[in-house]
Amino acid sequence: MSVSLPSRGGVNSAAADLDGVSAELNDSRRSIYMQNCFFGCPCLGSDHSCVRFQPVENGQRSTNSRRCRPGLDIVQQHQLAHSTNLATGVLGLVAVKNLVEEGFNVTGFDRNDYVGGLWHYTDEDKTSVLPTTVINISKERGCFTDFPFPKDTPSHCTSAHVQQYLESYVEHxxxxxxxxLGATINEVKRDDKEDRWVVDVEGTGPEYFDKIIVATGINSRPHLPTLQGVEQFQGEVLHSRAFKRPELFKGKKVVVVGMGNTGADTAAALCGVADKVYISHNHGALIMPRVVNGVAFDHTMTARKAAIMGFLELNFPRFADFLFNTMIKKMQDKAFNIRPEWKLSPAPPVKHAVPIISDNLVDLLEAKQILSVVGIKLVSGPREVELDDGTLLEADAIIWCTGYKTEFSLLDRSVDPTRHTTPAWASAIGSRGKPLPRLYQNMISLDHPDSMAFMGCVAFATGAFPLYDLASMALAQVWKGKSTLPSLEEMNRSVDRQHEFICGIAKDGSAAPGWVRQAEWVSWANEAAGAGVNEHLGWGLTGWKFWFQDRAFYKLLMDGIYTPFIWRVFDGKRKSWDGARAEIERINAEAAARKKVKKTN
Structure with a gap:
């Protein structure tokens, strides 16, 4: 999905291959007041924002905004823009909502005729969940920041529940x-002469916008490894994106490639249908159950623990990695007996491969319904593959569960943030040909920070719903002018540090291009969004005052379930939610009651 802000020409469009939101400035030349540097441009005949070294009066001509931004204070406007959202997946929906909330008049576009993105099951060759998919993160920790799941929804609900939740979000x-819905974007490019974005909508032609958010998501373009001899294979070869109906593999011998969450779910779905199911992998894996001792495993994370881990991550990164991986391994070993013959140990660190969340994978391995084997070396015959250890397997189908690449192909080369890939990334073994964009905070374009941003390029160990809710909250405040960006030089240095960090991970093993230092990124997003969490739970005057006046709630926020509602509790720049406190108290009270019942039994 992408978010863009159309200019005075208006929005005629249909919708997109991108997720996006765009906003169009009001036509009146004097409808906007100057906040740091804002002008009604007499030559272009409409209001435009500009950032330069000194403020200018309304009506004066501006210099090129890309060359004059020491501090990048984005203007605030009386009537904020008409926005277009290209593809209404999770990232696009929450970006639309948070821009609308700040006064942007947003229009959402999607090539699909439904909302929800991959959470909407479809038989078509599109990325989607299966009807049997169960979410890996609990509803208490995986929801939006101001919209809880219904009370009667299971803590670990199905994909159908999530789709219904997203539809309710849209309605609410x-x-x-x-x-x-139901439209396609062919290209997005910049018209520097007009200082606008041009979005080519299939069937209607070009449309013009002031700002654009590209939010196509991380699951848009399948990653297909090269396999020697695959041209002679007479069976079926497909990516997991095309795996929709397990019954089509009845009686077949299937090799599932990739030991991750998708690989585990795909292999499990084939059990009882296929004749043999192999799961092939080049490295080990950690396996976590959704529930440990009757408690959702992610309920054990608290704000206090997150703060401690964040301190260690920033100051003692190696020790933080060791501690986190040791904790996960301990939880795995308490829940499961991992047999040596499965070749799952040693598992790579979490920064290289996130744990598999599965309640049945270990049982299926124990029952030999799934056979764990090493990686595929080559195709050795019409229906045969050779593994890295020389073993030959009969195979009727190969299913690649090897992930996706973030999609940037709709962007004109001049605005593509991946056009100058860091050489160290391209040469790192863990990059695997994936693009690495140069984006401030993995979100904001360095070429056009006041008008172009991306959703889907930030990753750390949390749920996507609250992550991109917070991200788009932060972006909305930046573009509204309530929060500022550093100078272009400082932003470039920040990106260089981030690329050095991710290249350091990639040189030793697999790496997600969007992986960030969680504590550092969350601290920035909290400040930009004006959520007030760091201030109220920190050691400053605000934190001490909050602790003194409301100690019970302070303790609940620090040591209770680390819910997304924490980002809407306190008044600040972004809109708070009046129901946040009550929802936090309710969720923790219900969790405490379940623990009490568990102990009694």
């Missing part, structure tokens, strides 16, 4: 009238 926040 009145987003339906802002969405235009």
């Amino acid at each position: 926040f009145g987003l339906t009238k802002r969405l235009r």
